[in-house]
Amino acid sequence: MNDVPETPLFQRVAVIGLGLIGGSLASAIRRQGLAGTVVGTDTRHDELALGVELGVVDEVADTVRDAVAGSDLVILAVPVRATRSVLEEIKPWLSGNTLLTDVGSTKSSFVADVEAVFGKWPANVIPGHPIAGSEKSGIRAANPDLFANHKVILTPSGHSDQDGLSRLRQLWEGCGATVLTMSVAYHDEVLAATSHLPHLIAFSLVDTLAGEDENMDIFRYAAGGFRDFTRIAASDPVMWHDIFLSNRDAVLRVIDHFTHDLDQLRTAIANQDGATLMRVFSRAKAAREHFSKMLSGQAYVTNNAEKQVTFRLQPGGAISGDIRVPGDKSMSHRSIMLGALADGITEVQGFLEGEDSLATLQAFRDMGVTIEGPENGFVRIHGVGINGLQAPRGPLYLGNSGTAMRLFAGLLAAQSFDSELTGDASLSKRPMGRVADPLRAMGARIDTAEGGRPPLKIHGGQQLTGIHYEMPVASAQVKSCLLLAGLYAGGSTSVTEPAPTRDHTERMLAGFGYHVHRDAATSSVVGGGSLTATNIDVPADISSAAFFLVAASIAPGSDLTLRHVGMNPTRVGVINILRLMGANIEVLNEREIGGEPVADLRVRSAELKGIDIPEDQVPLAIDEFPVLFIAATCAEGRTVLRGAEELRVKESDRIQVMADGLAAVGVETTVTPDGIIIDGGQTIGGGKVDSHGDHRIAMSFAVASLRAEGEIEVTDCANVATSFPGFVELARQTGINISSEGAE
Ligand code: S3P
Numbered sequence: 001m002n003d004v005p006e007t008p009l010f011q012r013v014a015v016i017g018l019g020l021i022g023g024s025l026a027s028a029i030r031r032q033g034l035a036g037t038v039v040g041t042d043t044r045h046d047e048l049a050l051g052v053e054l055g056v057v058d059e060v061a062d063t064v065r066d067a068v069a070g071s072d073l074v075i076l077a078v079p080v081r082a083t084r085s086v087l088e089e090i091k092p093w094l095s096g097n098t099l100l101t102d103v104g105s106t107k108s109s110f111v112a113d114v115e116a117v118f119g120k121w122p123a124n125v126i127p128g129h130p131i132a133g134s135e136k137s138g139i140r141a142a143n144p145d146l147f148a149n150h151k152v153i154l155t156p157s158g159h160s161d162q163d164g165l166s167r168l169r170q171l172w173e174g175c176g177a178t179v180l181t182m183s184v185a186y187h188d189e190v191l192a193a194t195s196h197l198p199h200l201i202a203f204s205l206v207d208t209l210a211g212e213d214e215n216m217d218i219f220r221y222a223a224g225g226f227r228d229f230t231r232i233a234a235s236d237p238v239m240w241h242d243i244f245l246s247n248r249d250a251v252l253r254v255i256d257h258f259t260h261d262l263d264q265l266r267t268a269i270a271n272q273d274g275a276t277l278m279r280v281f282s283r284a285k286a287a288r289e290h291f292s293k294m295l296s297g298q299a300y301v302t303n304n305a306e307k308q309v310t311f312r313l314q315p316g317g318a319i320s321g322d323i324r325v326p327g328d329k330s331m332s333h334r335s336i337m338l339g340a341l342a343d344g345i346t347e348v349q350g351f352l353e354g355e356d357s358l359a360t361l362q363a364f365r366d367m368g369v370t371i372e373g374p375e376n377g378f379v380r381i382h383g384v385g386i387n388g389l390q391a392p393r394g395p396l397y398l399g400n401s402g403t404a405m406r407l408f409a410g411l412l413a414a415q416s417f418d419s420e421l422t423g424d425a426s427l428s429k430r431p432m433g434r435v436a437d438p439l440r441a442m443g444a445r446i447d448t449a450e451g452g453r454p455p456l457k458i459h460g461g462q463q464l465t466g467i468h469y470e471m472p473v474a475s476a477q478v479k480s481c482l483l484l485a486g487l488y489a490g491g492s493t494s495v496t497e498p499a500p501t502r503d504h505t506e507r508m509l510a511g512f513g514y515h516v517h518r519d520a521a522t523s524s525v526v527g528g529g530s531l532t533a534t535n536i537d538v539p540a541d542i543s544s545a546a547f548f549l550v551a552a553s554i555a556p557g558s559d560l561t562l563r564h565v566g567m568n569p570t571r572v573g574v575i576n577i578l579r580l581m582g583a584n585i586e587v588l589n590e591r592e593i594g595g596e597p598v599a600d601l602r603v604r605s606a607e608l609k610g611i612d613i614p615e616d617q618v619p620l621a622i623d624e625f626p627v628l629f630i631a632a633t634c635a636e637g638r639t640v641l642r643g644a645e646e647l648r649v650k651e652s653d654r655i656q657v658m659a660d661g662l663a664a665v666g667v668e669t670t671v672t673p674d675g676i677i678i679d680g681g682q683t684i685g686g687g688k689v690d691s692h693g694d695h696r697i698a699m700s701f702a703v704a705s706l707r708a709e710g711e712i713e714v715t716d717c718a719n720v721a722t723s724f725p726g727f728v729e730l731a732r733q734t735g736i737n738i739s740s741e742g743a744e
Helices: 018-029 043-055 064-068 081-093 108-118 162-174 184-211 216-222 222-232 237-246 248-270 274-289 290-296 329-339 355-366 402-413 433-441 476-486 502-510 542-554 575-578 625-634 645-649 654-664 695-707 727-734
Strands: 010-016 035-041 073-077 100-101 128-131 151-153 176-180 308-312 320-323 344-349 370-375 378-384 417-423 447-450 453-459 468-470 493-498 517-519 522-526 535-536 559-566 586-593 598-602 636-642 670-673 675-679 687-690 712-715 737-743
Touching: 010 018, 010 064, 010 370, 018 035, 035 043, 035 064, 035 329, 043 064, 064 081, 064 727, 073 081, 081 237, 081 687, 100 128, 100 162, 100 535, 108 184, 108 447, 128 184, 128 695, 151 162, 162 176, 184 237, 184 248, 184 535, 222 712, 248 274, 274 355, 274 378, 274 625, 308 695, 329 344, 329 355, 329 378, 329 402, 329 433, 329 502, 329 535, 344 542, 344 636, 355 370, 355 402, 378 575, 402 417, 402 433, 402 453, 402 476, 417 493, 453 712, 476 493, 476 502, 476 645, 542 559, 542 575, 542 695, 575 586, 575 625, 625 675, 625 695, 645 654, 645 727, 654 670, 654 687, 654 695, 695 712, 727 737
Parallel strands: 010 035, 010 073, 073 100, 151 176, 320 559, 344 535, 468 493, 687 712
Antiparallel strands: 128 151, 308 712, 308 737, 344 378, 370 378, 417 453, 447 453, 493 522, 517 522, 559 598, 586 598, 636 675, 670 675
16 A cells, blocks of 8 residues: 555545445545545435445535535546536536546546536546446445556546646556546547447346346356356446446447447358357457457557566576477467468467567457467467458557568558558667568558658558569568568569578478579569468477577586477577587487478587677577677687677667676676677676566576676566567576566
């Protein structure tokens, strides 16, 4: 509970209407000491008497006049349809300095009532709506904790009194709520969908069943599902009758939407159309399971900005065991993309259940693709064919994933419908001109925000034409984007890369039966073909294995085996570089699975030495540099990295953020525009490292702890879940002394 403030926020608060919400708010304000006096009034005299008896208010007033006069805050907590007459009543007793707010579920009607009574919307009237309640009503149900951890929406106007707004916000926060502000119209749309419609359906369903002849039996046999679904049908009829009549237009819109969708399900059942039922149910199941996450982002991927995870690492330790790290992120994205566009059913094993690849999966569900799973890495995708995607209802939210956004840009540029791609704070800063520009050259219409940043607004219905593109930067994302657009373009689309980059798109397209012509540095596709479903076994991600390769190399006495690691030659830069530094890595059981080389890796500790990292290895180890910098710190002698300016536009500026993190634990480095110089052999001390929300930075400093001399605390680690769910457990299991605070 919050401490009781010394000077209350308000001298005297009048609560008009002592029902569930009014009573709960009055008692919360009293308990938190947010007002000198809380006075309550209600036309129901027995409620009023109970108000004092239950300690909900300090005083009661018999008339509205007695309550309002002298109050610096007046809270209207009456049924929505009573608002206008209560406003008429209080108007003569309100002073210009009194703040007036309400708690009603519809905001347009409140503002309309205010305008009708006052002739305008005065600056000191700030509408509010706590998203909290209960099917119980009346003051007996009042509960001072009702608003704790709930949201309260305030809908000020452009000319609202800012000081009043800030004090009202503090009042609600003092009651434990989180305060959001939005426009009146938006509030009513959102509430119509999330609250009003479900209540309507619950009332209607119970009423329908109660009217059936066998209603006794129906209710007798009604099990948990019925109870769960219809709990809110016991809500106060007067209040809800008011809400529906007051929010008529928004509610009608959402009812129409719902009846249209319900009708589609009816048709599907009538026609024995199992595919439609599967599509809708699996999309809904996924959405419901990730409900709380959906509240913070737009799809079920997490908006990690809201989660605070800190890693705490005790120094020292050795690494041992036999482990398999999660599936390859790049291949997981592509397996969903190509599976969705294929004809037939694609089954995927080893799919990475990290937030990035889940964002891709959800985006396809949003475009009408039925996807079962993921369950323990197994996913079944019911492909819709190359032209079978449907327009999503809203923006596709891609979380932290640059790969998803860039590959989707190519794929969506050629669709018949418009789409919008959004992401989290980190993704929103990343350059998208590198894909938008060549796509425009193919005939796409794409709007970006300033500086070529997300969101991307893609205008559908454009006929694309193949181009030849010489990529200025070595980027597999740009190459893949253009090849995906090329599937839909007239003629041939070819991309030449300045240095080899990961070729999973080319390999997987071939696996789906789509011919990719490869000639040295150039890959090309001819548009107009189709993809045939196939099964995919995603190997363990070498980028995740990299943390353990370095960990076992630098921690004395280590011996670790990593199973089923993807060994695509365009990805093995980390092994090449570590071996050049003297690492002891054995490659065992080399095999090929589904067109991708795979092996087991045994790594034992070794005395590493500093090297000049060959520039041709940079694109082949592009994601592994953060942890390679830790290896360099533990090596003897100097390591120099050049030609890696791309690191500055990853999930963070990985050159600067790593240099800052190393400095925080006492390691000096020299940062250059395109790389870094690290003199090995320096002592890694304890300290606090800010990972800047970058998953690979966070995990790199977890590895550094093995050779540290003090405790390392790494902040902002929630995004580790984008690529490596279960990292903390696996790291602990192999010998890193890690604990995590906050939810990973
Ligand atoms: C990826 C390509 C790389 C890499 C990213 C995944 C891919 O980015 O850093 O993590 O799956 O295509 P660039 O191609 O932009 O270098």
